[in-house]
Amino acid sequence: MKFTVNRVSFLKQLNTVNVAIGPKSPTPAFLNFKLEMNDDGLTVLGSDNEITIKNFLPVSKDDKTFIENYTEGSTLISAKYLLEIVRRLDGEKVTIEVIDDVIVQISDNKAHFQLNSMRSEEYPDLDLAVSGEKVVLSDAEFKKIVSQTTFAASTRDVRPILTAVNFKAGSGLAEFVATDSYRLSKKTSHISNSNTFEVNIPVKALNEVSKLLENDQITLHIAGNKVVFEFGGTMFYSRLINGDFPKTSRMIPSNYPYVLKVNANAFVNAMQRVSLLAVERERIVKLSLDEAGVEISSKSEQIGSANEKVELFEYEGGRLDISFNVDYVTDAIKAAQSEDVILSFAGEMNAFRVTSPEDESIIQIVTPVRSYY
């Protein structure tokens, strides 16, 4: 195998695929890129056995040549070293050549590297078949779904199902739900696929795909226990998480007698200020609602107390005191992505809702904590 490739295009390919490669692996082959050169172009593949990424660079496209002087073949090269070398080289082009079966030469005609390598046959067999339900989304819609839901998932592995976003499709509607059992985020989207199915997609995969996606539409292929995200020249494979996602509808109250509309930024800043002294108490603040005025306060025996009147509000409902974790409410308000937000309360010890007046597709639920003062 030999080829000379445009360095910037190759570096982008390696950076994309490197997302799948971990710093350590019980299978040494997984610390390598698998490079495969044929008459169509160069395929780079990487995996940690949970996520697999395959990226394809054509020999040429639209009159632009990316790869020259190639002979077909394949090899495994240390991801860490190949990426660092290609990043640091100065030249416009890089030449990769398998010298014998276990040495690869990398050069830009100025600096020369010889890396110990492995035969591509030593790479584990991976299931790279693509089939099943197809869902096509614009890059903007996909990124919005990810940014509005994944933060609410659990970051702990105690209940693996809560580290996924539940994706439920039916009659052309898709519902994406994430919860860590203390808060919940639900996003609704229209999709072209009208079949009924339900899967749990790992948050990690969604976040990584969202970061890699740029100005491409994206196709999700969902089958068995696997999802494949197809975008640009990239195929991103992730396992799904098995198990039943909790029935979240009963977390959501149906009736909200207390409704507060506030400017999102002003409210978040006031909460953040007041919570400065609330470090010890797990960043809990108290919101005191009354049609005459709305106040946020916090108190700590050791440090002191803080309070601030909320400006720019509309409130309907009786007097209500409710305490909550500032970060949960801040996340929920930011996910609403609107200038004003509506906080709807059912009572002091009931979950409450954060919504946008402009966008009904996104609903956030937060559970309060007991107030001690």
Add this chain to the structure above:
Amino acid sequence: MKFTVNRVSFLKQLNTVNVAIGPKSPTPAFLNFKLEMNDDGLTVLGSDNEITIKNFLPVSKDDKTFIENYTEGSTLISAKYLLEIVRRLDGEKVTIEVIDDVIVQISDNKAHFQLNSMRSEEYPDLDLAVSGEKVVLSDAEFKKIVSQTTFAASTRDVRPILTAVNFKAGSGLAEFVATDSYRLSKKTSHISNSNTFEVNIPVKALNEVSKLLENDQITLHIAGNKVVFEFGGTMFYSRLINGDFPKTSRMIPSNYPYVLKVNANAFVNAMQRVSLLAVERERIVKLSLDEAGVEISSKSEQIGSANEKVELFEYEGGRLDISFNVDYVTDAIKAAQSEDVILSFAGEMNAFRVTSPEDESIIQIVTPVRSYY
């Protein structure tokens, strides 16, 4: 005590003094700012008992009023919380008021904080007298001295004297030397003080002062076991390090038969590239010198090998192979702060010198390592 202060000026004062305050202290009072308001202005003081910083903000200066509505007095307030509160407040002005002896109120008329505080009498007595030898330097010269020497000091506490920069003055010349015993940096400066004295200033103090210094000249006051840096409205006190600084002159060869002149950037980039594979061997590369060509190479049994010819060089001397730590030589070349650098070698196992063709005031010495291939 009560005062209303311009928030941005007060925040700058707190940020400056906070440099002296550690995250923990066996003396709880040292976790506080000491605030002292009198008719001249507001003094903020902080200390960790090794470094003490005092900053003064006048009531007004050049027709600009910084402080209003004040009554004299003093108090101790938690550095961590006061700094965070003043940073996050929105208002242009902040009012600080001691409510009773142990509660301070902080407010911008929108958000209100009540912090538990301590009486200023509970602050330890510190020696804040200023006397001794005076050395005045421009901010540019001081920053240059610091950036060209401190990196070469030891970062380990095994030999505390090596965590200092040795400052030797005599006949109007000052010599600043730092060494970790593997490399050495020596900077010479002309100073107005013609007395003879020698002290060891902790690198930490020099680096922090250099970061705080902006467009002011700086005066060093050196007496006993203490140095005081005076600049802007700030007095920065540091202990000196006792003990004899090693005699470094015998580390420096007197005769260099091999002399290489190279472009600093090109040489550093080539070294960094070639050393990519040298991680295991403590970032050692080999430099092969010959009048026909200069090459940098590295080799690792497990990973592979690398080599690159150096461009843009002038070399005088016979054939020489010498191996060294890439980071030491990179630091030395960067400290020379010039487009070209001169590397002068005495032999394969002798310390070598890095100098600038334009600036004789700075000399770097690096010891080589034995070459294994």
